[in-house]
Amino acid sequence: PNLCFILGILQRSGTNHLYRLLREHPDCSGPGPIWEDYLVHHSDLLRDYTNRLYTRWNPRWEIDRIIGPPETLLHCLGDGLSQFLQLQMTRNTVTQPSSIQGVSEESKPRILLSKTPSVKGAGDLFSFFPNDYLIIIIRDGRAVVESGVRLFGWNYESAMRNWAVSAQAILELKAQYKDSNKKLLILKFEELIKDERAELLKVFDFLGLDAEVFDFEHANSLGVAGSSDTNKQGSGVHWKVTEKRKAFNPLERFSSWDRKKHNRFNWIAGRYMNEFGYDLDEVGSNRYLYALTNRLFDSIWIAKRSIWIAKRGCSHIVRRMVNSMRQFRLTRRSL
Numbered sequence: 001p002n003l004c005f006i007l008g009i010l011q012r013s014g015t016n017h018l019y020r021l022l023r024e025h026p027d028c029s030g031p032g033p034i035w036e037d038y039l040v041h042h043s044d045l046l047r048d049y050t051n052r053l054y055t056r057w058n059p060r061w062e063i064d065r066i067i068g069p070p071e072t073l074l075h076c077l078g079d080g081l082s083q084f085l086q087l088q089m090t091r092n093t094v095t096q097p098s099s100i101q102g103v104s105e106e107s108k109p110r111i112l113l114s115k116t117p118s119v120k121g122a123g124d125l126f127s128f129f130p131n132d133y134l135i136i137i138i139r140d141g142r143a144v145v146e147s148g149v150r151l152f153g154w155n156y157e158s159a160m161r162n163w164a165v166s167a168q169a170i171l172e173l174k175a176q177y178k179d180s181n182k183k184l185l186i187l188k189f190e191e192l193i194k195d196e197r198a199e200l201l202k203v204f205d206f207l208g209l210d211a212e213v214f215d216f217e218h219a220n221s222l223g224v225a226g227s228s229d230t231n232k233q234g235s236g237v238h239w240k241v242t243e244k245r246k247a248f249n250p251l252e253r254f255s256s257w258d259r260k261k262h263n264r265f266n267w268i269a270g271r272y273m274n275e276f277g278y279d280l281d282e283v284g285s286n287r288y289l290y291a292l293t294n295r296l297f298d299s300i301w302i303a304k305r306s307i308w309i310a311k312r313g314c315s316h317i318v319r320r321m322v323n324s325m326r327q328f329r330l331t332r333r334s335l
Contacts, residue, residue: 078128167272
């Protein structure tokens, strides 16, 4: 099967929800046990490895002409990664959704789903998987931040900045492949929640799947898994499927935000929200005070970040010194 990569702008953006819906299609498979594979998250290491190899080889061998440029090796590495993921379809014993049980050898799934709640490394995805599918799901940054704070204890400032960095990466990726034939689709979590059927039809058309064989009623009845509401209700963080309550509304996560939070978020990520078509709350009429206050917060953030990096660097140096001393002592004993 072809791979379909489902990447989220950040954790809490709806990758799990879309993944569970697509698994219900008889031509899709997401068997596990690698539920979040981060396959492209660390792809920069493989690109660096490839570049180092090509630099190491003798130019007189004419590798680029005879075998191919570095992209050729990246494609081969991607084939190996694809085969590794497909081992899940033959070796796992996880129970499949009812819609794909009893699938015959002649009608094996055409799409193998891969899910990662991050877009880090997404720019290199088509270098490894030039013929596969990429779906990026975005979500209102304020909802992502608030959900992450509730469920994982994120820091508001860090979460806002991380969302903005990921948003910029998505926009760059969109521009990079705007006029190409690469299979890239960007979805909004809010649209999926508001009109699930329409968004799924869009996805099925993108993947070349038959929508007639999909049970939309059954998909709509799926419970909730991993919602920050479960933690709010005092049941702790878990991924067990629970019944969707009447009060369940993931689109109002940040309804309790005060002006201060909106002010800070707009300063950090407002331009990306506008690019994605989200409306922002007004932050007041005094633009001078707004800019001055946020620049002050920026300076505080930079100072804290610099201290943290310095401490981390010192810790790393100390660890290396300790390890060196241990190695020295072991060497003396062996002598």
